Every structure is written in structure tokens, then in C-alpha cells.
Amino acid sequence: MAGNKVIIIGVGLVGAHLAYTLVVRRTTEEVVLIDVDEKRLGGDILDISHGLPYIGKITVKKGSYEDVKDASIIVLTAGAAQKPGETRLNSLKRNIEVFRNITEQINRYKTNAILLVVTNPVDVLTYAVSKFIKTDENRVIGTGTTLDSARARELLSQHCQVDPRNIHAYVLGEHGDSSFIAWSHANVGGIRFNDSCPVCHGPCEMQFETGLIKQVREMAYKIIKNKGATYYGIAVAAEKVITTILNDQNSILTVSSYQKDVLRGKDLALSTPVVVNREGVVRRIPLRLDENEQQLLQYSASIIRGEIEKLGL
Ligand SMILES: NC(=O)c1ccc[n+]([C@@H]2O[C@H](COP(=O)([O-])OP(=O)(O)OC[C@H]3O[C@@H](n4cnc5c(N)ncnc54)[C@H](O)[C@@H]3O)[C@@H](O)[C@H]2O)c1
Numbered sequence: 001m002a003g004n005k006v007i008i009i010g011v012g013l014v015g016a017h018l019a020y021t022l023v024v025r026r027t028t029e030e031v032v033l034i035d036v037d038e039k040r041l042g043g044d045i046l047d048i049s050h051g052l053p054y055i056g057k058i059t060v061k062k063g064s065y066e067d068v069k070d071a072s073i074i075v076l077t078a079g080a081a082q083k084p085g086e087t088r089l090n091s092l093k094r095n096i097e098v099f100r101n102i103t104e105q106i107n108r109y110k111t112n113a114i115l116l117v118v119t120n121p122v123d124v125l126t127y128a129v130s131k132f133i134k135t136d137e138n139r140v141i142g143t144g145t146t147l148d149s150a151r152a153r154e155l156l157s158q159h160c161q162v163d164p165r166n167i168h169a170y171v172l173g174e175h176g177d178s179s180f181i182a183w184s185h186a187n188v189g190g191i192r193f194n195d196s197c198p199v200c201h202g203p204c205e206m207q208f209e210t211g212l213i214k215q216v217r218e219m220a221y222k223i224i225k226n227k228g229a230t231y232y233g234i235a236v237a238a239e240k241v242i243t244t245i246l247n248d249q250n251s252i253l254t255v256s257s258y259q260k261d262v263l264r265g266k267d268l269a270l271s272t273p274v275v276v277n278r279e280g281v282v283r284r285i286p287l288r289l290d291e292n293e294q295q296l297l298q299y300s301a302s303i304i305r306g307e308i309e310k311l312g313l
Contacts, residue, residue, distance in 0.1 A: 004246050005030040007071045010078025016044045017235035027243050032063035065105040071113040079119040088120040088176045103132035117142040122175045123304045126256045126269040139280040142256030144271035145171040146237040149254045151216045173300030180296040248278040257281040263301040
């Protein structure tokens with residue numbers, strides 16, 4: 001990918017695993033890393049670069065904010081991670097100040113980069129970045145429910161014994177406790193789950209549907225309880241968004257993006273399926289959600305908007 005430079009700000013567990021994923025998948029030519037903990041950053045750069053002789057020529061280096069001038073993508077993974085049992089929204093108070101500081105530093109330079117927010121609560125912070133950074137709102141993207149959608153597809157794949165790449169299921173709304181699956185559109189090989197399940201040969205039971213979204217919502221809590229943090233899944237999901245942007249792919253992703261039309265004109269950021277390319281979010285896919293799903297989307301939007309209003313943004 002000649003000329004593509006991806007900056008990661010905040011190289012903790014998520015940032016370091018993302019950097020490693022970008023290198024191993026050869027997503028970009030240059031990975032520039034920024035973190036306040038320069039000692040650990042230096043260690044990570046050495047460690048990742050020792051795989052390069054078996055991969056190819058990719059630059060992995062420590063950077064400064066001046067690097068944003070010619071960056072293609074700036075990924076924001078800085079901040080404190082969720083603690084065991086803590087909701088994503090609880091970590092907002094800590095992370096909003098980190099984001100004010102980082103975006104102030106980015107604003108000192110002129111950049112045409114797309115901003116990709118990963119830090120939680122990702123929807124509120126995506127909105128905050130769209131307000132803090134001097135760029136068009138469509139150029140600020142949050143990973144949103146890309147990870148949740150992958151989790152749902154993987155669980156469905158195990159249930160149906162079908163390749164997850166043949167399963168289409170969108171988790172929408174907040175990347176958090178109010179997310180939901182748009183079952184009216186979920187399908188395997190074109191067969192809607194509401195019509196027929198390839199394993200059970202009948203419509204999926206409501207009980208199965210509620211159990212599945214519960215598992216998706218609780219997945220991060222379960223992983224954090226077991227090993228303290230989640231980072232492999234999100235690293236791959238973020239890489240997918242990055243490769244979509246750099247390769248101008250026009251992929252439909254459930255990223256979090258600035259929206260005005262979901263909650264009676266009150267603006268916020270949340271995940272619905274959108275088309276992503278080199279310019280950021282370029283189109284929204286107008287899904288016809290059923291009545292229940294529309295209510296779930298409104299509820300999720302109201303949770304996010306409530307947090308935005310508490311911040312006075
Ligand atoms: N969106 C998702 O799906 C998803 C999934 C997993 C984790 N996350 C979130 O990603 C974030 C990072 O998680 P983690 O496990 O890597 O945490 P971590 O504590 O391991 O890393 C955070 C890093 O940010 C750095 N940092 C803090 N303030 C900074 C600043 N002002 N400038 C530069 N760097 C700074 C820290 O030094 C640290 O290295 C958390 O908010 C976590 O909840 C999001």
C-alpha cells in the first residue's frame with residue numbers, strides 16, 4: 001500500500017495488537033505509534049519490528065503529533081480500559097479528558113486523515129471527536145458494532161454449522177448494553193433466520209434470539225473477567241475498517257458514525273450499516289427495520305444522547 005500511513009495514538013493492549021495486525025496483514029506501508037508511556041512503546045516497536053524480515057518492508061516507528069500532517073488514518077485507542085464489571089459508559093469520565101487533550105494536539109496541524117475511534121465508550125467518543133476535530137463529520141468513524149456483529153456471526157456460525165462469512169447479521173445501535181440484532185435482515189446464504197434456520201429447518205425461536213444478543217452484549221464482560229482485557233477481536237475488526245478505507249472498498253460496515261435522523265433531530269453517533277471508502281462514511285443503507293427494532297434503535301440512541309448531554313457537548 002504505497003504511501004499509506006496509519007497512526008495509532010494509545011499503544012496499550014488494543015493499540016499494540018492493532019499495530020501487529022496491520023503489519024502481519026500488510027495493510028499499510030507505515031505504522032506510526034504514539035503513547036505517553038514511551039518506555040513500553042519502545043519495547044513494542046522493537047518486538048513488532050523483529051517479525052519484519054519474515055513479512056516485508058513496512059516501517060514501524062515512534063511518532064509525534066506532527067506525523068498527522070500526511071497521515072491517511074489516525075486511530076484513537078488511548079485511554080483507560082474497562083475494569084472488570086465496569087460498563088463502557090463508566091469509563092467515559094476518564095477518557096473524555098484524554099480525548100480533549102489528544103484532539104487539541106491533532107488540531108495544531110492540517111490533516112486530511114480519517115479519524116478512527118476505538119476507545120470506549122466508542123459512540124460518545126466518536127461524537128466528541130466529530131465536535132473537537134476540525135474535519136467533516138463523515139471523516140470521523142468509530143469501530144462501533146463491527147466487533148459485536150462479528151461476535152454475533154461467529155455464534156450463529158457455530159449454531160448453524162455454516163461458515164461465518166456466509167452469515168449476514170448486523171448488531172446495531174450502541175456498542176454497549178443496549179445493542180440489538182436486526183433479526184428481520186439476518187440471513188444465512190440468503191435465507192432469513194425469521195423464515196428458516198438451515199440447522200433446525202424452521203424459524204429461529206424467540207428464546208434463541210434473546211439468548212444470542214445477551215451473549216453478544218456480555219462477551220466483553222466475560223473476556224475481561226477471564227483475562228483482564230479484550231484486544232485480539234477488536235484489533236482484527238479495526239484492521240477491517242482500516243483496509244476498507246485505504247483500499248477504497250465501499251464496504252458496508254456497522255461502524256459508528258455521526259447521525260442526525262435517528263433521534264428526532266438530536267445528533268449523536270451510533271452504528272447502522274453504512275458504506276465506507278477512502279472518504280470515510282459516504283452513504284447510509286436505509287434498512288427497513290421492523291417496529292420492535294425501530295424502538296430498540298431509538299432506545300439505544302437515547303442512551304448515547306443522554307451521555308452526550310451530560311458532557312454538555
Ligand atoms: N471499541 C471496541 O470494540 C473496543 C474493544 C476493546 C477495547 N476497547 C477500548 O480501547 C481502549 C484501550 O484499551 P486497552 O486495553 O488498550 O487499554 P490500555 O490501558 O492497555 O492502553 C491504553 C493506552 O493509552 C495510553 N494513553 C493514555 N493517555 C494517553 C494520551 N493522552 N496520549 C497517548 N496515549 C495515552 C496509555 O499509556 C496506554 O498505553 C479502552 O477504552 C477500551 O475499553 C474498545
